[in-house]
Amino acid sequence: xxxxxxxxxxxxxxxxxxxxIALAADTAIFSASLRLLHLPLxxxxxxxxxxxxxxxxxxxxxxxxxxxTLARAPMLEFLTFAAIGILGLGVTQLVLWIGVTRLHxxxxxxKLAAAGITFAFNYLVRKALLFATAxxxxxxxxxPV
Numbered sequence: 001x002x003x004x005x006x007x008x009x010x011x012x013x014x015x016x017x018x019x020x021i022a023l024a025a026d027t028a029i030f031s032a033s034l035r036l037l038h039l040p041l042x043x044x045x046x047x048x049x050x051x052x053x054x055x056x057x058x059x060x061x062x063x064x065x066x067x068x069t070l071a072r073a074p075m076l077e078f079l080t081f082a083a084i085g086i087l088g089l090g091v092t093q094l095v096l097w098i099g100v101t102r103l104h105x106x107x108x109x110x111k112l113a114a115a116g117i118t119f120a121f122n123y124l125v126r127k128a129l130l131f132a133t134a135x136x137x138x139x140x141x142x143x144p145v
Contacts, residue, residue: 011064011131015123018059026052049089053082065131080130088122 030048030082033039039047057078061068092114099110 003057011066011127012123013062016119017058019119019122020066021059022052025055049085050077053085054078056085057081060126060131065127067131067133069130069132078132081126084122084125084129087125088118091121092118 005103026048028048028052030044033040033047037044039129060079060081061071070080095114095117096107096110098109099105099113103110
């Protein structure tokens with residue numbers, strides 16, 4: 001199987017598309033909250049982030065990933081999913097701080113780099129903690145005595 005076909009068969013392209021859809025939902029709610037509801041910036045951003053996280057979560061459990069580590073505890077699964085997103089926001093802030101204030105790079109370029117780093121961080125941590133392949137414990141075939 002070629003590398004391209006293996007990539008298409010993996011969950012990474014689906015996660016990328018799900019992230020784009022979630023970003024669109026986040027941005028739409030953020031903009032509507034600001035422009036139509038006249039909410040303060042922080043509240044509009046929180047509303048957008050919350051909806052975006054929920055959309056990303058639903059797409060992740062129903063379309064992106066085949067395995068769910070916490071499938072029997074959906075509230076814990078969602079809270080962990082959202083917490084990883086918040087940690088990803090921290091990664092974004094750290095990359096921006098380093099790139100702009102320490103390295104004096106163009107903020108827009110740093111923001112693009114931060115988005116890529118945060119995407120990779122969120123994907124890897126969510127995959128490892130929430131959507132890992134189920135590990136099965138094999139029964140012992142021999143008696144230890």
